[in-house]
Amino acid sequence: MLKSDARTRAHSQSFAKWIIALSYFARSAFGVRGVFAPLLSGPMSRTSRQQLLQRHVTQLLQCRRCPRMQSTPVSGGAIMSDIMVVGQAPGPREPVLQRPFAHTAGKTLFRWFDEFCGVNEAAVRSRIYFAAVCRCFPGKNSSGTDRVPAPDEIRNCSSWMDNEIRILRPCLIIPVGRLAIMQFIDCPRLEKVIGYTFRVQRAGHRFDLIPLPHPSGASPWHKISPGRELTKCALELIARYPAIAALSKRRRQSENAATLG
Numbered sequence: 001m002l003k004s005d006a007r008t009r010a011h012s013q014s015f016a017k018w019i020i021a022l023s024y025f026a027r028s029a030f031g032v033r034g035v036f037a038p039l040l041s042g043p044m045s046r047t048s049r050q051q052l053l054q055r056h057v058t059q060l061l062q063c064r065r066c067p068r069m070q071s072t073p074v075s076g077g078a079i080m081s082d083i084m085v086v087g088q089a090p091g092p093r094e095p096v097l098q099r100p101f102a103h104t105a106g107k108t109l110f111r112w113f114d115e116f117c118g119v120n121e122a123a124v125r126s127r128i129y130f131a132a133v134c135r136c137f138p139g140k141n142s143s144g145t146d147r148v149p150a151p152d153e154i155r156n157c158s159s160w161m162d163n164e165i166r167i168l169r170p171c172l173i174i175p176v177g178r179l180a181i182m183q184f185i186d187c188p189r190l191e192k193v194i195g196y197t198f199r200v201q202r203a204g205h206r207f208d209l210i211p212l213p214h215p216s217g218a219s220p221w222h223k224i225s226p227g228r229e230l231t232k233c234a235l236e237l238i239a240r241y242p243a244i245a246a247l248s249k250r251r252r253q254s255e256n257a258a259t260l261g
């Protein structure tokens, strides 16, 4: 290789490193996608990604890959967001009400967001993308509780989540419950992962992961020490996360504007 070629290549590599560093800085400082992200991930516009996401959700709702599932898929809609919440699987109510976390677990989850992050249910649903390990209700098991999705069903459904990560390129994913957490990191015990932030890669994209315990009444983990304190710690991490803090700020601004108006 000629010396000048080598110099040019070295300059380009160092320029690329600067762009990557600046992009990460912009993302962590402002909680939004780095201003240089389009240079790093192709020229796809927000409108194109919105269209892709809309098409993705339409196809997801038609999915019938798992014959043992007891409902059709549930989706929270094609919400363009930097943040994803990943649940486990819908219960019996969600397919009827046609939205994720529509019943008791949802009440607790949205109360957590409201109390710790200052973002109410309507704002969470309209600003955060909701995914799940499986999108259909698995049915009940012999003891009358919700059946845990089988490995083949989780495998079948994982391509939907991979596609969502490719389209949205989120900065933060919040997996809710052990089954959801285990799709990203090892989770031998909730005590080892709740209250921490992890840097994770999936579907060719790197993002932060802040796990939460499942808020269903079936598991008392989040109500009893040390789960109670660790859950508080995780919610405080989420509240301080720049993209979440931006949602809270936007809500306060719109409330102030409504009061003044």
Ligand code: SF4
Pocket: 060, 063, 064, 065, 066, 069, 072, 073, 134, 135, 136, 153, 156, 157
């Ligand atoms: S669980 Fe997922 S992969 Fe299986 S039928 Fe439902 S949407 Fe399709």
